[in-house]
Amino acid sequence: MVSGRLLAEISRSLPAQPVDVSVDGARVVVACGTARFTLPTLPVDDYPALPEMPATAGSIGADVFAAAVAQVAVAAGRDDTLPVLTGVRIEIEDDRVTLAATDRYRLAVRELRWQPERAGLSAVALVPARTLADTAKALTGGAQVTVSLSTGGAGEGLIGFSGRGATGQIGQRRTTTRLLDGEYVKYRSLLPDDSSANAYVETGAFVEAVKRVSLVAPRNTPVRLTFSDDQVTLEAGANDDAQASESLDAKFVSRDGSTEEFSIAFNPSYLLDGLGAVDSDTTRIDFTSPTKPAVLRGSKEADALATGDDYRYLLMPVRLSG
Amino acid sequence: MRKAGGATILHADLDAYFASVEQLLDPSLRGRPIAVGGGVVLAASYEARAFGVRGGMPGRRARQLCPGLRFVGGHFHEYTRLGDQVIGVLRDFTPLVERISIDEAFLDVSGAVHLFGAPAEIAEAIRHRVRAEIGLPISVGVASTKHLAKIASQVAKPDGLVVVDAGREREFLEPLPVGLIWGVGPVTGARLAGLGIRTIGELAESSTSFLEHLLGKAAGAKLSALATNVDLRRIQVTRRASSVGAQAALGAGVPTPELLRTTLGYLADRVAARLRASGRGGRTVTVRVRFTGLRSVTRSLTLAAGISATLTLTDIAVELAWSALADHPREREITLLAVSVSNLVDDVVLQLELPLDLSDDAYRPGTVAGAARWRVDRSVDAIRARFGRDAVGYATVALSDFSRVPEAFRELAERGS
Secondary structure (H helix, E strand, C coil): CHHHHHHHHHHCCCCCCCCEEEEEEEEEEEEEEEEEEECCCHHHHHCCCCCCCCCCCEEEEEEHHHHHHHHHHHCCCCCCCCHHHHHHEEEEECCEEEEEEECCEEEEEEEEEEEEECCCCCCCCCEHHHHHHHHHHHHCCEEEEEEEEECCCCCCCCCEEEEEEEEECCCEEEEEEEEECCCCCCCHHHHCCCCHHHHHHEEEHHHHHHHHHHHHHHCCCEEEEEEECCCCEEEEECCCCCCCEEEEEEEEEEECCCCCCCCEEECCHHHHHHHHHHHEEEEEEECCCCCCCCCEECHHHHHHHCCCCCCEEEEEEEEECC | CCCCCCCEEEEECCCCCHHHHHHCCHHHHHHCCCCCCCCEEEECCCHHHHCCCCCCCHHHHHHHHHHCECCCCCCCCHHHHHHHHHHHHHCCCCCEEEEEEEEEEEEEEEHHHHCCCCCHHHHHHHHHHHHHHHHCCCCEECCCCCCHHHHHHHHHHCCCCCEECCCCHHHHHHCCHHHCCCCHHHHHHHHHHHHHCCCCHHHHHHHHHHHHHHHHHHHHHHHHHHHHHCCCCCCCCCCCCCEEEEEEEEEEEECHHHHHHHHHHHHHHHHHHHHCCCCCCEEEEEEEEEEECEEEEEEEEEEEEECCCCHHHHHHHHHHHHHHHHCCCCCCCEEEEEEEEEEEEEEEEEECCCCCCCEEEHCCCHHHHHHHHHHHHHHHHHHHHHHHHHHCHHHHHHCCCCCCCCCHHHHHHHCCC
């Protein structure tokens, strides 16, 4: 056993020539061309036993999985005040999988289909978001990723993923991760059934505009959106400081047919996270009120219903008070 | 060191401010020894000071010193109003005005000399206008640094002007008593006197390391720098405190849940209201508990978001105080409680939170529970703004006895801090 970080750095910097690895007493010698590295070994007995892979639960397309995980992991909490919020909740119900994550300010929920190992499988797991995102991204070399999940017995409290590593790598790659403890928040009731208005914006142009106006919005100060019939105006900055505004085309439909303008403010980085995750040329944003969560999603609702793929990104607004 | 290139810093300081305002409002008090307050002297006129009456002195002692002393109730609202007017006059000369309390401010007039003449002329114009337009005496010190300008204004009192020309600072400072240096109180003064150091000149001759040894590193180095007239501080126009705090001395009391809840509730109310008034919230809450014998212990908590809600601050303060007490089970009585909030952030925008029904919801301003507290506090603030501070309050505090010192005076005293 040798220092992993050292070996990784050495491997990365070696020239494109054959590498010889040999053991010389208590040392490991790595030779490549005329470069020679001698590394001290660590006692093998100190290395913890690798956990047993839990039972296979099902499999899923590697690219779909990586994209779905990335879509929800963006909303997971990063601070440790409440550990459950640093996880991605995975819910399996037969051939449907739901991924969800929230950091209190936004909630991302992705639904997708997969191939369960046996019909009628029902399971839940809470996986550290950072690990899950890294794992899913690393397993995009093959067509499928196999998910292993214990439902009691061997491998209790673990989730395993196996698949093929990134292009160019040979062999299977397997990862097991300990699940997070604790009860997850009841997020389903937060997904609103109804909205009072819907806006449709061109995602790319909108992202660029948000980035531009938020240049004058330092550290989490909000960007204000005002929707009228056929356009949205973005504004950021305070009276005494730098200010910016920009308008672009948008379709805005109020459910009650009113033509009044609607204003709401968001933390620009949370808004950009959501727009980036929606993965659609047009983003639909559903509003209820300026103090209730907005829902971002792709505009092709019919497709989503047909394939069972659905993504929603709930975002709490910022309240502006005087 | 600050390269001012001349004596362009002014320190303007209203003379015996509260007492002067009372004499302005009631002409029959002019020329007479008066004191603002009752049980305790909050401020004394120069006529009373001549008898030895000082602020903070018990009323009975003041009467012994000055049998003709007249006590007057404070017109606190007028203090604020007139103080603001004086600052308005100062701003007519330069925007570089740093107000440091209700009755004093620094000015940097280096950019105003072309318009209004030399700094000494500006100082004289300020004194004239404050006297003519508002009716109050004000002393002004002019020098090359803030520290020196402040000393000059103290030397100028009452109702005077002292200019310390650039290059002649040492000459001016050397014969003055050390007590005029900012931060040298009676204790430090006595300590220095015990070593034969009575004048700033004598202080300047002492080595920095000696003073650091005597007074602690930071205080010693600061004194030494000031004594040799090194002062790096600039005029800060938007001077904003880095923390907001309040404290209450308790005599000696057994820390019961009621005592903690009431006292900390009262302090939290003061602190939170001031945070809200300045549009800010704080992320770090610190509670200090002092036991008998001046031993004290502090506990603090840092939150994810800045808070300014009275009830939230009360809850956290009570929790912190209990944790401090739990760690010192042998201490039977407490003599002081203090609450301060630091790590201040702007409170104008608030990121709302999804209603996840989590355990710490009440501590977080963006939750439904936090928003409810926010609305209650805004209502309380609005009612108080209209009908006065005592018009409404939280029950545990409102029903308790916290009226020994007039509320308005506390407000004024805490404003500058």
